[in-house]
Structure formats: structure tokens, C-alpha cells
Amino acid sequence: MTSLRIALYQPDIPGNTGTILRLAACLGLSVDIIEPAGFDISDRNLRRAGMDYLAAVTLTRHVNWTAFDDWRRQAGRRIVLASTRAAERYTDFVYRPDDILLLGRESAGVPDAVHGSADGRILIPMQEGQRSINVAMAAAMVAGEAMRQTVWC
Numbered sequence: 001m002t003s004l005r006i007a008l009y010q011p012d013i014p015g016n017t018g019t020i021l022r023l024a025a026c027l028g029l030s031v032d033i034i035e036p037a038g039f040d041i042s043d044r045n046l047r048r049a050g051m052d053y054l055a056a057v058t059l060t061r062h063v064n065w066t067a068f069d070d071w072r073r074q075a076g077r078r079i080v081l082a083s084t085r086a087a088e089r090y091t092d093f094v095y096r097p098d099d100i101l102l103l104g105r106e107s108a109g110v111p112d113a114v115h116g117s118a119d120g121r122i123l124i125p126m127q128e129g130q131r132s133i134n135v136a137m138a139a140a141m142v143a144g145e146a147m148r149q150t151v152w153c
Contacts, residue, residue: 002151003098005030006139007068007079009114012038012106018049019136020103025053027143032060032100034068038107065114072100078119082142083109084132086121093122095146103135103142 006029011017017033024031033041041061047054062068072079080093081102102118104110115121124133124141133141 002028002147004095004143004146004150005032005077005100006143007032007034007100007102008135009034009065009102009104009110010036010038011135013135014039014044014046015049016106016134016136018046018051018054020139021046021050021057021059022053023136023140023143025050025056027147029143030058030060032062032068034062034065036064038105069117079117080120080122080142080146081110081115081118082124082138083115083118083121084123084126085109085115086123088120088122090122090124090142090145093120093145095149097150099146099150101139101142101146103139106135 006020006024008017008020011033021031062071078096078099079102080095080099082090122142124138126133
């Protein structure tokens with residue numbers, strides 16, 4: 001198991017969260033959910049997307065952004081935010097083994113205060129005119145690159 005983590009800021013869609021939990025279980029990543037989520041964490045869609053992999057992932061729930069940010073600062077961990085407002089490509093960023101890869105809400109990303117708290121901001125380049133990549137796909141792309149640099153090297 002790696003010490004890299006994926007954090008989801010107030011996720012909206014249980015199926016995406018379940019898919020990310022399944023990804024994390026398969027890659028040995030822990031997941032942080034920063035509440036409030038836009039659904040009941042016990043939602044059947046989350047369980048269906050995560051299937052039997054949910055038992056294999058370490059999931060930590062944080063009651064709000066402040067609680068999460070306090071926890072990660074005490075742990076001395078960096079936040080690397082995937083954002084359409086970032087300038088640095090996710091493949092050019094230099095990851096650390098204990099980074100937290102933060103992904104925003106499907107409907108709204110993260111607020112400015114959360115964006116400003118990130119230690120690094122990364123961008124997945126897209127074709128002009130497209131809004132965003134599905135959050136579960138973005139999590140897989142970023143986690144894969146972070147692991148390539150820190151675990152599989």
C-alpha cells in the first residue's frame with residue numbers, strides 16, 4: 001500500500017465516488033471524503049459502482065474542509081489539486097509519495113479558499129471548448145502519474 005491518498009471534496013455523484021473507491025482499492029490508495037457529500041455515503045449506487053472492492057479500501061470521512069485541512073497540516077501532507085484553472089500539466093508536476101490528490105465536486109469544483117490552500121495545482125489538458133473530464137477518469141489519470149513517479153519508478 002502506498003501513502004498517496006485521493007481526497008474528494010464534497011462529491012456529488014455516488015457512482016463516481018464508488019468508481020474512485022474501487023480504483024483506490026486496486027491501487028492500494030486511501031481515500032478521504034470531505035463532507036458534506038451530495039448523497040448518503042451508504043447509497044446503493046456507490047455500493048454498486050464500488051462492488052465488493054469497498055471492503056478493501058481505507059476510507060476516512062472528514063466532517064468539513066476545515067477538519068480535513070487541519071488533519072492534513074498536522075500530518076505534514078501536501079494537497080495537489082486537479083483543476084481546470086491550473087496552469088501546470090499533471091504530467092509535468094513532481095509528486096511526492098505522501099501527496100494527497102484532491103478532486104473537486106462534479107458540479108462546481110472547489111471554492112476559491114480551497115483552491116488557494118492547495119500546495120500544487122495540476123491540469124489535465126483538454127480540447128478547447130470542453131468543460132471537464134469525468135472526476136473518476138481524472139482521478140485515475142492523476143493517480144497513475146503520481147504512482148508512476150513515486151511507486152512504480
